[in-house]
Amino acid sequence: MTTPSGDTAMLAVRYEDVEAIMRDPRFTRDLSAPGSPSLFPGDSLSADRSFLVNMDGPDHRRLRRIVAAAFTPKRAEQWRPEIRAIVDELLDPIEQAGPPADLINDLAFPLPVRIICRQLGVPAQDSVRFRAWVEAFLSVSGKSPEQRDLAMKEFTEYTVELLARHRAEPGDDLVDHLINARDADDRLSEDELVSMTRGLIVAGNETIANALSRVVLVLLMRPQIWRTLVDDPSLIPAAVEELLRVNPPGRIGLLRMATEDVEIPSGVIRKGQGVLSPLIAAGHDPSVFPDPEEFRLDRPGNSLVFGAGPHFCLGANLARVELQESLAALTERMPGLRLTVPPEELPWSTGLWAVSLRGLPVTW
Ligand code: HEM
Structure with missing residues (x-):
């Protein structure tokens, strides 16, 4: 395919190719x-050389080890009651005001940013600024390069101040863990520390908001499945996996480049060639998921929605708990x-990076 920046890239469309690319x-x-x-002009996420997802080899492993302890399944489970409390806090005013409501503005967007605020130990009211920065950072078509640069600058300044505050008054937040990992044996450079904090804010926001709105949309378009979950909530974890497979938040995925000629199941990718491995393609490969558009609660296998290999989503456990x-x-x-x-009347964003619902008007 030709990417929006005019480069050519191979597009993997089979499960085994997507998996091979992500693992290799x-x-x-x-x-x-x-x-x-490059994927598109002004791809600011990929340009951040000190963020995890853009690094390889020992540097990547070192950074990942430092933050991994904050994202284990156990940690995610510890967060579960607090996450439920935040969901309930967001639903209270919606319920009190009565129908209709917009689940994007009132739930899907505020939820992940509120959770990240708690994890980072910053006030909930800062979430409004995070949201604007993250949006400017990720959506390419909606903002001018100047607007994006300004958002990036403000976002970085905020992160630097946040780190300084936590250095002055240490606590037990995620930021403190990152600072200690650096200060104790100098493993994170200052840039890496800023990038990691900023990157976690970005990575944990749009993805969840997008996933939650798509998951709810799929359910509302299949009322019999919604009823099944209302009647038997123990099915929710399995439903989340299948909902993410049917309608994953990421569309095209991140661009990679072959560093040498590499043989994957469908052929050889030449050195220097760009390659995309969309997870939606993996999750819809009929040889792995027969009748892929059909929602089934008993499907075996992993749809790769959180990736695979060295860059497997760090926030997968947390994301699952938030959605559940x-x-x-x-x-x-x-x-x-x-x-x-x-x-068909629902509004969608025009961002190249993340195509997301802009409104989900509901009643109950
Ligand atoms: C439903 C929600 C989410 C989905 C579908 C998702 C999906 C993904 C995928 C597919 C990747 C791998 C990208 C690649 O290798 O090309 C990834 C990486 C990553 N995700 Fe997520 N993600 C979600 C939520 C989160 C959350 C909540 C966080 C953090 C709080 C997070 C943090 C990260 C980080 C840091 C990486 C990079 C890991 C590395 O490079 O080692 N994600 N995510």
Whole structure:
């Protein structure tokens, strides 16, 4: 395919190719060398050389080890009650005001940013600024390069101040863990520390907001499945996996480049060639998921929605808990939930990076 920046890239469409590309370290995410392909002009996420997802090899492993302890399944489970409490806090005013409501503005967007605020130990009211920065950072078509640069500058300044505050008054937040990992044996450079904090804010926001809105949309378009979950909430964890497979938040995925000729199941990718491995393609490969558009609660296998290999999503456990608790609260508190407009009238963003719902009007 031709990318929006005019480069060519191979597009993997089979499960085994997507998985091979994601697992093989010979496909690099470091696209900083001159002549490397790019996905679109002004791809600011890929340009951040000190963020995890753009690094390879020992540097990547070192950074990942430092933050991994904050994202284990156990840690995510510890967060579960607090996540449910935040979901309930967001649903209270919606319920009190009565229908209709917009689940994007009132739940999907505020939720992940509120959770990240708690994890980073910053006030919840800062979430409004995070949201604006993250949006400017990720959506390419909506903002001018100047607007994006300004957002990036403010975001960086905020992160630097946040780190300084935590240095002055240490606590037990994620930021403190990152600072200690650096200060104790100098493993994170200052740039890496800023980037990691900023990167976690970005990585944990749009993805969850997008995933939650898509997950709820799929359910509201299949009312019989919604009813099944209302009647039996123990099915919610399995439903989340299948919902993410059917309608994953990431569309095209991140661009990689072959550092040498690499053989994957469908052929050879030549050195220097850009390659995309969209996870939606993996999750819809009919040889792995027969009748892929059909929602089935008993599908075996992994749809790769959180990636695979060295860059496997660090936030997967947390993301699962956030989605499960959101569905648990919605099915319990709003069992009659339904859309107020036909699905084809729903507004979508025009961002190249993340195509997301801009409104989800519902009643109950
Ligand atoms: C449903 C929500 C989410 C989905 C579908 C998702 C998906 C992914 C995928 C597919 C990757 C791998 C990208 C690649 O290798 O090309 C990834 C990486 C990553 N994700 Fe997530 N993610 C989600 C939520 C989160 C959250 C909540 C956080 C953090 C709080 C997070 C943090 C990260 C980080 C740091 C990486 C880079 C890991 C590395 O390079 O070692 N993600 N995510």
